[in-house]
Amino acid sequence: QVQLVESGGGLVVTGGSLRLSCEASGLTFRSYSMGWFRQAPGKEREFVGLITWSGGSTYYADSVKGRFSISRDNDKNTVYLQMNSLKPEDTAVYYCAAPGEANVVLTAQGGYKYWGQGTQVTVSS
Numbered sequence: 001q002v003q004l005v006e007s008g009g010g011l012v013v014t015g016g017s018l019r020l021s022c023e024a025s026g027l028t029f030r031s032y033s034m035g036w037f038r039q040a041p042g043k044e045r046e047f048v049g050l051i052t053w054s055g056g057s058t059y060y061a062d063s064v065k066g067r068f069s070i071s072r073d074n075d076k077n078t079v080y081l082q083m084n085s086l087k088p089e090d091t092a093v094y095y096c097a098a099p100g101e102a103n104v105v106l107t108a109q110g111g112y113k114y115w116g117q118g119t120q121v122t123v124s125s
Contacts, residue, residue: 002026002114004096009119012086016123020081022096022116030054030074031102036081037109038092038121047107048094051079059107064090086123093118 008020022034033052039045049060051070058070067086072079079096099106100113 002098004098004114004116006094006096006116006119009094009121011122011124013124014087016086017082017084018086018121019083020094020096020119020121022079022081024077024079024096024098027098027114028102029077032098033103033105034070034072034079035097035099035106035109035112036070036079037095037097037112038090039095039118040089040092043092045095045109047109048081050105050107052105053103057105059105083121086121088123088125091121091123093120095119 003025006022035050036048037045038048049070051058055072067084069082095118096116097112098114099111
């Protein structure tokens with residue numbers, strides 16, 4: 001059974017930083033790209049970024065490019081989302097996700113089969 005557990009959310013002021021973690025179990029983690037998504041109140045869930053299975057490539061939404069970075073530790077089955085220069089519009093529930101198959105790179109959330117429970121990030125102005 002695949003489980004993804006996020007942690008690290010919280011309340012931060014504008015311009016601050018947070019690092020989210022997502023620990024995976026039940027899958028061959030080093031073979032899966034991992035995505036981060038977010039859902040703000042009253043909005044659709046949107047793609048934030050992803051990292052390929054080896055960690056060799058990352059992709060980001062334009063809205064977070066240059067402020068957020070994704071990394072992973074395959075020995076710890078954990079993927080990270082480092083968020084810097086946070087803005088109030090970054091307020092959302094953040095989810096990590098894994099695709100339904102190994103060795104694929106997807107930005108569309110429809111291709112992601114496994115999801116964490118989400119962690120709340122609130123950025124105060």
